[in-house]
Every structure is written in structure tokens, then in C-alpha cells.
Amino acid sequence: MAKKNEKIEYVKNGKRVDGRKVDELRPIKMEVGVLPNADGSAYLEWGQNKVLVGVHGPKEALPKHKQNPYKGLVRFVYRMATFSVPDRKNPRPGRREVEISKVSGEALEKAIFLENFPNCAIDVYLEIFDSNAGSRAAGITAASLAIADAGIPMKDLVCAVGVGKAGGEIILDLNKTEEDAPDAVDIPIAIMPRTKEITLLQMDGLFTKAEWKKASKLAFEGCDQLKKMQEEALRKKFDTAEKKK
């Protein structure tokens, strides 16, 4: 962790603290269909972040009084393993996990043909086993894959990424050192790339509108890259499945 009073140059000769360009994502690895007992699943490594997602459903939503007769529910559970953070996390879910679960589920709803599944629930369970800034974006990106893997009809994949500021520079996909900058701004954003719709948007820090304009452009570009990786991961699973036949 960067000492907050230390003077760091967050971009020097076009390179960031970890050698990336301002619009460059950390290394990402995606794998689909990793959990035999889930209807759909994905494992994603994004820099140091490691995310496992499983999807159960669509299935009847219980208890009954929570059912919606017009469309299915997305119930998203985001959790962090005790050992996934620098200090041991309390095993009980905290308020941060509750909020992230809520907005992450909302970020996925629009991409799913929920009207096909009245009275049903789609349960998305996500566990972070290692983290270093950007775990909610990694989670949404992985969850979108797992939902597709479950064969649930979708209008588009959902891609999510962090964008923001460190040392006065607008950069894509902040890592922990950058998030700890004295002037850091962190903006997790989820996008349906085909229609360019934003389904998650949060912000921490002090930011001007001009900076936002620059940052949002970076975010859309990053999500285009992510979508290609997602498609590649789904294709790979499909090819493997074909070969097994």
C-alpha cells in the first residue's frame, strides 16, 4: 500500500506504476463452466483479483410472496473470502457486501430476458478469493459469463470496469496503489456494449465533469476489449463441449 503522503508519479513516460498504459487493462483470464453442480459458472482472474461465480436457475422463486408474476428476479450475492484482503475479513457479510450485491444484481437485470421467467429467480453467487482493486467490476463481468453459460437468454453481455483518477491522470482499471493515491477517484461502471447502455455507475472521490467525459470514454473502450474476451471464453467452452461429443 502506498503511504498517502509519499510523492508518487502515477504516470511517467506514458507508463503507470505497474508498467501499463493509461488505457490498458490488467492481465485478464476467463474460464466458463468450471462448477459441475451449478447451472452456469465462471472463474475470472483480473490482475490479482480472483472471482468464482455460480448461477442457479431460473427456478421457482421462494418464498412465494417474493415472486413477480411479470418477470424473473435476479438475486445476486457478492461475498469476499476471509483471506481475500490484506486484513482478515470477518466471515459475516458486511454492509459493503450487501450494497455491492444490490447494485451488481441491478447491473445485470436489463441484459436478461427476465420477462421470459415470471415467478422465477436466477440466483447468482459470487465469491472473491483474492482482491486488489476492482473486484466488483471483475464480479459483474464474470457473473455475466456465468449467466450466459447457464443458457439464460440475454440481450447482451454485461462488461464492467473501473475507471478514474490518480495523480491527476485519468486512467483505466485502477489497481490498489492507484486507488490509494491522495486524489484518487474510483468509478466502477458496467456497460451493455452493443447498445452502449450504462447499468452500473458509482463514484468515490472528487471529480469534475470534464474529467468524467474523459473517463467515460476510456470505460467504453475498456468494455469493448472485455466483451471480446468474454466471447472468446464462451466460444472456448462451446468448442470444448463440441469436441467431447
Added chain:
Amino acid sequence: MAKKNEKIEYVKNGKRVDGRKVDELRPIKMEVGVLPNADGSAYLEWGQNKVLVGVHGPKEALPKHKQNPYKGLVRFVYRMATFSVPDRKNPRPGRREVEISKVSGEALEKAIFLENFPNCAIDVYLEIFDSNAGSRAAGITAASLAIADAGIPMKDLVCAVGVGKAGGEIILDLNKTEEDAPDAVDIPIAIMPRTKEITLLQMDGLFTKAEWKKASKLAFEGCDQLKKMQEEALRKKFDTAEKKK
């Protein structure tokens, strides 16, 4: 707060520490119909105490196995805001709040024609935003108003007041300084004034029967005053409603 070892004269020349007479209530302000979304509501200031009450119902009692086929239920929730007391209160309800909720609900039941509402519940929610001795009496007095405001048929209003002892004197409506007297006795009491029935009675402290005789007389007199104020508050709301027509 009075230091417990300090020698205080709790009644001097017929005047108490805050200038009141022994049988005098603190200044009280009552307002009815303050919450648009509740079926009935009241806001009450009693000395420094500030109480907001809302009533929902009568409505079907759920879960079903809690229903009583012969009469309605009163479900009373007494809560204190974190900032309503000298030290910050834990936001989670404590055992004191649970007990007060129970006895306050019981104090109101007899005044309501509950037999008119089989299988139903009347939910009374009360929040104390500021306090200084006597919040449960203030709460019951306000709740009775809110129930009347909800148009629920009642045999009588319920009035509640604290009565007790400080510095050897039997006094009406103790404030915090008096409650902190070394020999303090605090007796919250709720009364249906028309029939002179006691529906709540608790006591803390050391007291003789002779003292109780004197105290109970003060309490009945205090409740007669309260009833007049309650009726005035209800009339005011009715008048205002009439004028709007």
C-alpha cells in the same frame, strides 16, 4: 445530571428544581395527523421528550398463525433514536425497548374495541427523538392519540404519566434531575380516565404504601389534565380538516 452525592433540595418554597409545583406537568404540546402515509399519527413534545407515533391498521395480521379469531392484536414498537439520549444509543433495539413495547401495547388494548377486528392487527410504531425522563408515558399518551386519529373505535383515551419521589417529596411527572435523586422512585402509570382503570403500572425504587396512596392520587389528577389536552389536539385536527372542506 445531578451528582448523586450532591445535596439537592428537590422542593423549596413549593417549587421544584425546574420551578414547577409538585403536582404540575412539564409543558406539553400535542399534534395529531402529522404523517401522511400512516393511518393515524401524532407528534408530542413533553418537556424535552419528543415522540413521533404512527399507526397502521387495522389490517390482516400476518403471519396467519398469529391471528386471533376473537379479537385484534395491538403490536407496539417503542424505539429510541441513537441521538435521543445523553450517550449514543446502539441502533439495535435493547431489552429495555422490548419490555416497554410489551407493556405499552398492553396498556392500550383495553381502550380499543378489539373484538371488532378479529384476525387483524393494529401496528403502533413509536420513535423517541429526544428524551429526559418519562418517555414511555409520553409514548403511550401519544399512541392513544394516533389510534384515535386512525379512526379506530375506542372506549376511552389512555393517558400516562410518571409519578414518584425525589428528596422525600411525592411529585408528579419527574424530570431527569429528579429521577437521579438518591432516593428517587419512578412510577410510570397509564389510566383510562373515564373509568379510572389502571392499564400500566411499573415501579423502580423504595416506596411505602402510604407514599403510593399519595402518588396514585397525583397520577389520576395529572391524567385528567392530559385527557383535556388530548381532546383539544383531536378537536384541532378535526377543525382543520373541516375548514379544508
Added chain:
Amino acid sequence: MAKKNEKIEYVKNGKRVDGRKVDELRPIKMEVGVLPNADGSAYLEWGQNKVLVGVHGPKEALPKHKQNPYKGLVRFVYRMATFSVPDRKNPRPGRREVEISKVSGEALEKAIFLENFPNCAIDVYLEIFDSNAGSRAAGITAASLAIADAGIPMKDLVCAVGVGKAGGEIILDLNKTEEDAPDAVDIPIAIMPRTKEITLLQMDGLFTKAEWKKASKLAFEGCDQLKKMQEEALRKKFDTAEKKK
């Protein structure tokens, strides 16, 4: 409590620290039918351990989705009173109590004709009021009596005892001093004596297979003694009931 570094001879001239022989049980007192409101009950003193058990049922298992249409459920609740241990126990049940409840219930199931009670539950509630090693064995032994007292048909009584090692010696029914030996091994075991079936078996400590052979033999002998006491206690209750007629 024995200091762990102190050199204790756990068996000296054939006698243990409390004067017992290696295969001798502590003094045991059993009484059946002690709780008027329970369908069956028992009170048991075993050395310093004091156990009260009550049984309710068989009755319809609720909530309904927990019902098994083929056989009844045993729901076992093991709890320790706050004052039953050297340090005050937190009134909330801990993980130890949850585990003991689970395995104790499982230890009793095979002895009961549960197939006679589809969709039903047999609730066993047990409270330890005083303890000194061996409370779960005492509890299972007492619970078996209470179930018999409730008139629930059983294939056999269940007897349970602790067996293990202290100071290198294989001994029956360890007390607290023995359980605190540096090399202590504690093996709670439950047996259906007629068919010699083991229905509970746990172990803490370092043990060889040869030692287990010796220990299991001791356990079976101990359970034979326990069964006689259980039968005696049931007979006594039956005789008393007869006399009252």
C-alpha cells in the same frame, strides 16, 4: 484443574485420582418422569454432571417442508446453563453445542422406530446445569431414558460413556482432571447394548489402534452397567405409577 506441567500419576496402585478403578464409572443417579409438562423426561447426575432432559412428541413436524414422509425426525437440542462451567458461559449457544446437538440426535435415531412416525418430529431438549467431563455421554444416556418415558417405541436403549487415556492408562469415564492430562484422549461413545452397535463415536487426542481396541472393550462393559441402571430407573417410575393407582 490440574496444571498441565505437573507430574500426576493417573493410576497408582490400581486407583485413579478420585479413587476409582480403571473400569469404574463415577457415581450415577437416574430419575425418570421429573417434568410434568413434558411427554417424557429424565434427570441424571453423573459425578458432578447434572442433566435435565425433556421430550415433546411425536408431533407434526413444522415447518411442513422439513417433514419426511417416510420417517420421523429427532430434533436434539443440547445446551449448557451459564453457570454449569468454570467460566461463565455466554447464554447464546456456541458451535460446540450445535455440533453436540447434531451428533447426539444422530446417536439416538437408530434406536427409535421412526418409521412409525412419518411427518412427525420428536423434540429432545437437554440442559446441563453442572458439568465435569462427560456431559454429552450423560446427556445421551438421559435422553434415551426420557424418550422411553414418553412411551415412544424403541429397539433398544442407548447408553453413552467416555473412554480414553490419561498418563498412558486406558480408563473408563474420564473426569476433568483426567481429561486435562498432557496426553489425554477422550472418546465419547454411544452404544445400543443389545446389538452392540455404535451410534456415536468421536475422539480428541493421539491414540494408537491397539489403545482403541482396549478402550472400546472398556466402553462396551461400561455401557452394560449403564443399561442396567437405565432399566432400574424406568422400573422404579413404573412401580411408583402402579402404586399411585
Added chain:
Amino acid sequence: MENILWNVKTDKVLSLIKEGKRADERKLDEYRSISITKNISENADGSAKVKLGDTEVYAGVKMMPGTPYPDNPDQGTISVGAELMPLASPEFEVGPPREKAIELARVVDRCIRESKTVDFKSLCVREGELVWIVFIDTYVSNYDGNAFDATSIAALAALNLVQIPKLEDDKIVKGEYTGKLKISKQPLLSTVAKIGGKLVSDPTLVEEKAMEARFSCGTVDDTIMCAFQKGEAGSFTVEEIDECIDRSFKNSKEIRKLV
């Protein structure tokens, strides 16, 4: 479910009480027999079991060192817990204490606390740093009415037996004691149920099912009261309360001889 059976039973109770009679032939102001078993747990610092008719309560006390409240740096305190065990009645559930058990614990706590029978200053070990907390935990193991009085008797009986543990380096030395805890008064609750308009002392479970209201009065001795608690949906007149108070003095005087 069992409503019909209870209705038959409570109808019977009501018709008897209207004639001034009770199912168990007691007078309206009469208590059931009381038996007290002392020292029911060696791990407790004081303990007792009380039977009031078929109502049975176990009580145990543990003294634990703790830090004082900032407001009262020279005082220890007491804490009363009450559990209505699922054992005691098919109506009680497993789980965290419900409002009934919380009310029971708090009323018994107030009766002991306000009587000042335990001198909180005597519980101070080192001002501002270390005081004794006297945990009094009670368990209703068979419920046949009047848990208030039975629990109050059990708590007091256990308290009367408390030995103060020895401290070394501010930690308890297991099994060693420095003397008895001083209990200067004998506060007890005494409860009256109002049934069919009559006042009935020490109600049984079926009487409680028939009662409109309940009033408990704690007394310290023959003249001083230390607690009131009215419960349930019914009401009392002030004359009825006065009668309840008189009975409490009378009945607790008798019970005090047994504790």
C-alpha cells in the same frame, strides 16, 4: 390448535373463581407449596432450584470480574437472565429470548437491584478499573404459571448462597473463595392475577390462561416495596392495586422464612 381444550379448562376456572373457589382447592390469596433445593451446581458460585407447585426454576450465580461503567467507577453491578426453556412447555420455542422472557428477567432484576440488597459499592475491587459483576441466570424448567414469583424466589435463594471467588492478578482462582457475598435484604416478588374480576394469588398456568391482567409487587420487608409490574391487556382499579400490595406483604413474609 389446543384452543378448544384450553377454552373448556378456562371456563371451568372462571366459574369456580366466581364462587371464590379454585381447581386445586386453594383460597384465592393462597400460595402453592414451595420447596427449595440448595447448591444444585458446583460450578456456580451460588445456586438453587425452586418448586412452586409444579412450576420449577433453576437459578445459578456467577461472579465475574469486569470494568465499571464510567458513570459509576466505584460500583459493580448485577445482571439477571431468564430463560423459558422449551422443556417447560410445548408452547415455548428454542431461540433468543422473546419478550416474555425479557420482561421476566427485567422485573426480577429490578426487584433485586432496587431493593439495594446487594451493595454495588462492595463489589468494587479497584475504583475505575475492576469490579464484580454478579450474573444471576435463571431457567424455568417446568411452567405451571407464576414464573415471576418462582424466578424471584430462585434468584434470591441462589444469591443468598453466593461465595466470592478469590482473585489473583485480577483473575479468578478456580475453586477458591474469600467469603460470602453480603445480602442485606430479602426482596421477593408476589403476583396476583385478575380473573373474572377477582384477585387470585399465585396463579397456575390454566388460571393465567383465564386471567385478564397480572400485577406483581416486590417487597423488601414488611413495609417497603421495591418494584411494581402490571401485565396483560386488562386493568386494575386503584383499590385492587392496594389489595394486591397488601397481599404481597403478607405472602412474601411467609416465603421469606423459607429462602
Added chain:
Amino acid sequence: MENILWNVKTDKVLSLIKEGKRADERKLDEYRSISITKNISENADGSAKVKLGDTEVYAGVKMMPGTPYPDNPDQGTISVGAELMPLASPEFEVGPPREKAIELARVVDRCIRESKTVDFKSLCVREGELVWIVFIDTYVSNYDGNAFDATSIAALAALNLVQIPKLEDDKIVKGEYTGKLKISKQPLLSTVAKIGGKLVSDPTLVEEKAMEARFSCGTVDDTIMCAFQKGEAGSFTVEEIDECIDRSFKNSKEIRKLV
């Protein structure tokens, strides 16, 4: 249960909004009237009640001494709580805060925290040992939509009134204060609902029932933003977000005059 009634109401809202109109005759970017009552609790160190149309929020602040986080030994902190009171709507339940209330509290917390309006270093009493924790607790007592803005206004109004309690031996001296807490900026949330494809500021309850998505933007002043929060299942285009941001600057500028 009430679905049919709500459907009728939301259909009405939708058809009005398609014509650029609202049931209460406001313009799409217009706020309801706001009234602020200051000092609603003497026990609080600062407090206020805010009415935004029929949405009502009580807020109170308590400053409490505590130990700093090891990472920031020279800094105090703030904590924001939010409760959707059962009073406020028949749809809210008694019990621990659900995800709606948790989201509300956390977004209001971020808006204040990230604005740096409270200098956490100024909350340090003794580095590594004692700092102030500023507890801002809010209660929605009547819910007619847009709890985010109403709660943010109430929290800021209460914060602006906070007096710092006097400390003696690291304990608070009740009723004595050493001065006002310095609040250097006036951060406020401003929320837009997307309804039938249109952007609608300060939505009422029935408008929220009809909305697809919600976006709140926190602003510190006329040029700096300090928080975003998008909610609900719908989406926004980047152009819509830009429009929401512009409205937030404009609307919060007006509200800032009242706080």
C-alpha cells in the same frame, strides 16, 4: 395486494410524463418545496428535520470518542446510519436494516466523506489513542420518494449545527461544548429518475414505482462532484448521465442556500 392500485397510478404517471407533465404540476427538472427545522433534539450534538414535499427525514449527530484505525492513527471518522421507519410506509418492515436502507446510508456516507467537508485530521484528540467519531443517524419518517436527497439534506443540515462536546479525562462532559465542528463544504446528493425514457428530478413515491432507473450525483459546489450512484434495473446512456450531472449542479446550488 395493492398491485392493481399502483398499476393504475403508475400508468397515469407514465402517460403524463410522456407529455412532459407531472401529477403535481412540477416541471421534469423541478424539486418539491423543502423545509428544514433545526435542533429537533437537545440530546443530539446537532440535529435537523427536513421535509422534501411529503418525504420527511430526521437527522441527529452524536460525537463520540473512540480509538483510531491503525492505518490512520491521526484521523477520526464519520459513520452514517439510515433507517426506513415502519412509520414511513406500510411497505417497510420492523427489523435490521435491509439492503435499501444500507444502500441509502452508504451513498449519503460517501457523499459526505469524499467531499472532505469534515477534516478527519481535525477529529484527532491524541494521535494513535483518541479520536472523534461523528455518528450521523437519519430516520425516514414519511416516505414519498427520493429518500436519497432528503436524507442527504437532513444529514448536512444536522452536521452544520454540530457542537463539539467537552472532554475531561477522555470522557464527555454532558451538556458542555468547546465550539462548532468545522464543515468546510456543502455536499449534497441530487437524484434523477428515468421514467418512460425521460429524466425526472426529485421523484415522488408513485414516480419511483414507475421508474426504470435512478441516478444520484453528489456535488460539493458548482464544479466538483463527490459521488455517483446508479440504482434499479434500468440503464442510462452516457448523454443521459451528462444531463443528470448538469441538473445536479443546478438543483443542489438552490438547495445549498437553504441548508
Added chain:
Amino acid sequence: MENILWNVKTDKVLSLIKEGKRADERKLDEYRSISITKNISENADGSAKVKLGDTEVYAGVKMMPGTPYPDNPDQGTISVGAELMPLASPEFEVGPPREKAIELARVVDRCIRESKTVDFKSLCVREGELVWIVFIDTYVSNYDGNAFDATSIAALAALNLVQIPKLEDDKIVKGEYTGKLKISKQPLLSTVAKIGGKLVSDPTLVEEKAMEARFSCGTVDDTIMCAFQKGEAGSFTVEEIDECIDRSFKNSKEIRKLV
């Protein structure tokens, strides 16, 4: 719901096992293949993922400074947690650990603790003041039976990799370590299911659905046992237990080579 499907499957398992066969063609005393992935989390002080057939468990260890128990002022301790993730099976629920997960955690804890593979005295930093607590947390991410063995293997594999964090002023210096935690023994659980009267090692989920009883034996090496746990409603004869013990020694010997 799925009962009928399970009944068909377990009937099949039972009829196969009566002939000494298994659905996956294993022998009755044979394990599924095991694969171990080390260091699956950089934030953990040691971590591993284990696959036992299709049963998958993540384990991570965090060492945290804490205060010792008064009884053992010169000893640290371990703590084992286990979570049956909702991911792992549609039958597992979100929420606090149920009795199944608690039993799993406690048995794995006892197997490690009683083996004395971690010397608790070596975890002491300053007697009576500061010791290490070794938190071993495990997550079952896909459940196809025999969580006991898979979790025990994962916990041990993670423990074998633990680096001791550097302390400065009694606080952890992030990312710096002073050496490896000494693990002197390799305790492992080995589980046998009794199905149709036969003993079946390393049961799959469908075999567990058909089993009457389960017995797990922890072994430290080729001659010493450190834990027993019998589970489920069925019973074992003492001869069957002896056979289970023999198998545990044999099977754990093989697994020990992989960890």
C-alpha cells in the same frame, strides 16, 4: 421435489454396491483422483485449492496477532472455518453456517489441533500479551460428496504453505514475512460411508444420499490417530470401525504424498 430422481439414483447405487461395484468403477476402498493447486490467493499467508473428484475446496490461512487465553498465556491457537457455498449445490442456502458446516469445521479443526502439528507455544510472541492466531478458512465450492476429506486436505495444503508475517510495533507489515510456519506432522481425515451394510471409502454425493452412516478417522502418520467422528443416523459395529481405521491409515498414507 427432487426426491424421486434421488431415489432412482440411490437405488442404483445400492444395487451396485451390493455387488461390490460403484457407478464410477472405483473399488469400495478406492479414492477419486486428487489435484492440488497451491497459492490461489496472494492476500492469504498460505492457500490452496483441492479437487477430490468433482468436490472442490478453497482454503486460505491468515495469521493474525491477538491476545492469549488467560489459561494458556504462552500459547497461540488455530481456528478453522468452513463454508458450504451456495455455489456448491442447489441444496445449500445463503446465511450463517448451519450445523453441517459447523460439524465440518470442528472436525477438521480437531484433526489439526490434536495432531499437534502446529506447536501452539511457537505462536507466542510475548507471553500473556501477544500471540498468533492461525485462521484457516475453507470454502466448499463444488459439492460431490466427502467434504470432510477434501476440506482436511485443502486445510493442510494451505497450512504447509504459510509464511509468518513480519510484525512491527505489534502490527503486521503488509507483504513482508519472517519465514515459514513450522508444520511438524501431516494430519488428514479419511472417511468411510456405510452403504447397504458395506464400507465405501470417499463417497460421492449420490453415495452419501444412500449411506446409513459415516465414519471419519484422522491420522497423523502410519500409526497414530488424532480424531474420530461418526455421523448420520446409522451405526457401526466395532469390527467395522476397526476396518475403517485400517483404511484410513492406508488411504491417508497415499494422500500425504500429494499434499
